[in-house]
Amino acid sequence: MTEWFFHNGQQQAGPLDDAAARNFARANPGAHCWREGFTDWLPVGQVAELYGGTASSPPPPPPPGGGGIWGAFAGGGNPFTPPPPGPASALDYTIHGHEMQYVEVSLAPGDSAIAEAGALLYKDASVDMNTIFGDGSSRDGGSVLDQLWGAGKRVLSGSTLFTTVFTQRGSGPGTVAFSAPYPGTISALKLADYGGRLICHKDSFLAAARGVAIGIYFQRRILTGLFGGDGFIMQKLEGDGIVFIHMGGTLVERTLQPGEVIHVDTGCLAAMTADIDFDVEQVGGIKSMLFGGEGLFFARLRGPGKVWLQSLPFSRLAGRMLASSLVGTREEGGVFGAIGNILDKR
Template sequence: MRNNHEIDYRIIGEEMQYVEVELDPQETAVAEAGAFMMMDDGIQMETIFGDGSQQQGGGLLGKLFSAGKRLLVGESLFMTTYTNVGQGKKRVCFASPYPGKIIALDLQRLGGRVICQKDAFLCAAKGVAIGIEFQKKLGTGLFGGEGFIMEKLEGDGMAFVHAGGHVTERILQPGEVLKIDTGCIVGFTANVQYDIQFIGGIKNTIFGGEGVFFATLRGPGTVWIQTLPISRLAARILQYGTYKKKEEGSVLGGLGNLLDGDGW
């Protein structure tokens, strides 16, 4: 038996996905305000402080501390709940903010806890706690970049996270180690050990375009990996939007500028 609300869902789309959550009467989903796409009549929206989970106890001070920690992973102090106050089933939809995939996480099947990258959370059944996870090891803290402060989803309900590009799931056996770019990690189950490792060798240090540090994930557990971190996508867009001429992306080369009247 679940303590969190038990919701049905389906994920729709290919490159720009959204998740449709089906709510029975009095069932509630919770999401960041910017994730909302559309909903049926009969669903009531309400802004709440924090995530509405039972873990935010201890009165106002406890709720303030729990919600305030979420600012460290780029999330808001406030979230929005969507409750079916009508008769029969109602649907509410939440959209991914950039091209990629939405991953459905059944926390009850995944040990009750999943660690995710910052900004990964999309929506969840009410009762799922959304907090932060500090990586305490020195190497992780100094060189982890995107992986130092991560998001933590706890509970026994459904939660949904989004990732960039294609997403693959990898199940690690006990003691099995996966070496991965820190930005390509979407999330992993709580029993996976996470650390940062230095890539030795002067050639890697000087010429290695991927950087000199990568993450190591040690099993057992499940890992979700994305092919296109949003930071990598944003860097490329910024690069080409500021100083790259259009001939670099044109089959006509420099002739494309002349035909458009841009000159040289």
């Protein structure tokens, strides 16, 4: 059962069930209301479910005499103070699968999640899907300049101009699920646990609670930008909510102590905290650089901080698939291709 609370600037009333809340809203059209799933107190005239109208139509006038339930609290102080809403929604989720994972998110009424275009697996009919311009971090949409800046940052970080927002419009919880784009691991990370910021590989972001901002991280070191595996721009996730990032293959988590250094293949870095020092270091001698198979440079990660590594970056998987397809084409061309040419001539 939904529990409603009301206040008129001086006193509060509640909890009330749906029927009592509708009667209360009709008697007190100037009050504000709150229930679980709301991010802030709202005027009752903006909450259609309280009076059966539309969000843009005014509530009916109060009955003669007014009064209502406020008198019950005239000398009783403040019966309830709802917790202040956080900047980002809290999400209940379950990650399913092993090699090909998907994450199932439960949304409370009014809650929203954002996702990359094409990440949807399925959703309940009560979950509204809306494609917006920009990164979707602002709940009110933001100004035109904010939307343009958000969209520009997404393009620079390798994403599309648009973000998909999923909002539960029903009276109970709703479910939406997002799937990984290729074999790997989905990891749920709460940004508040990492100082409110994570730096990610450009293709790592999958979904998040609405309120998480998707920005760009510029790599200022020339060699790192050229040979670090991600170019000069990476994704920056900011906020305090939960984000879901996808990593190819098996996930490896390493917590680095101050001054601790590890060398990583340049494509295997999936995400890191903002305090990690990311640079490149030459692989070794000429033979190692030419024939070692690891390229010219390692990614050098220096603590303190935490890093997330992927055992099978998509670039490596795509390279192996391309190499295999070329070999297969040449082999088939040598036998079956010749037979096909003979048949074609006949």
